[in-house]
Amino acid sequence: MSEELTTAAELFDAIGAGYEEAFGRRPVVDAAVRELLAVLPPAARVLDIGSGTGRPAAADLAAAGHRVTGIDVSAEMVRIAREQVPEAEFVQADLREWESEPGTWAAVCAFFAFLQLTRLETERALGRIADWLAPGGRFALVTVPADVEDVPVDFLGHSIRVTSFPADALADRVRAAGLEVTGTRAEAFAPGKPGAEPEEHVLISARKPG
Structure with missing residues (x-):
């Protein structure tokens, strides 16, 4: 295991394309994207928070004609996503x-985007996302549910701290x-790479009233 990486940017800059190899098509993410594709109007503006390599979420939404913007703290992930999508x-x-x-x-997607935020930062982020959504807009959140705060874990050979x-x-x-x-929807997932442990994933689907 490498020395502890203190930021999400450092972690995902280091992992790069290896993240997609291990976690490429997770069933709950596919389910979340299918839900959005079923309800979004044509050419909808979609924000993908923690967009990673751009696949599958941004790629599938853009392929359906939606106007997707992805934000990610990792320069390497943004580079890969721009190339792939x-x-x-x-x-x-x-x-x-x-x-x-x-x-x-x-619509706003946040797939595993909050795990390295504090609980207060997550609550603030949810409030800001609600503000960004148009009335009737959709929110899809996928995470690893757990009653943990600032807990060290091994993730793809790197020691990180997670909160959920x-x-x-x-x-x-x-x-x-x-x-x-x-x-809501929960499902167990087994990553396809050594060093990545099986984990539970949960999808929370929501809409903004109006």
Whole structure:
């Protein structure tokens, strides 16, 4: 195991394409994207937070004709995503600092984007996402549910610290941000790379009233 990496940017710059090799097509992410494709109007504006390599989420949404913007804290992930999904826009940015006009997005995705944020930062991010969504807009959140805070774990050969919530507690925080939870789905996932342990994934689907 390497020495502890203190930021998400350092972690994902180091992992690069290896992340997609291990976690490429996760069933709950595919389910989240299918849900969005079923309800979004044509050419909808979609924000993909923690867009990673751009696949599968941004790629599938852009292929369906939606206008996708991905933000990721890792310069290497943004480079890979721009190469793999040229029909979408990718920006290197930290969610905690990135700004958007209120009511401008038909959908926001956040797939495993909060695991290296504090609980307070996650709550603040949910509030900002609710503000960014247009009335009736959709939010799809996928994470690893757990009652953990600042816990060291081994992830693809790197030591990192993670924070999460139990699924019910996270759904409560989505509601507290002003969004209506429309469904949840949980599934076990076994990554396809040595050093990546099986884990539970949960999808929380929500919409902004209006």
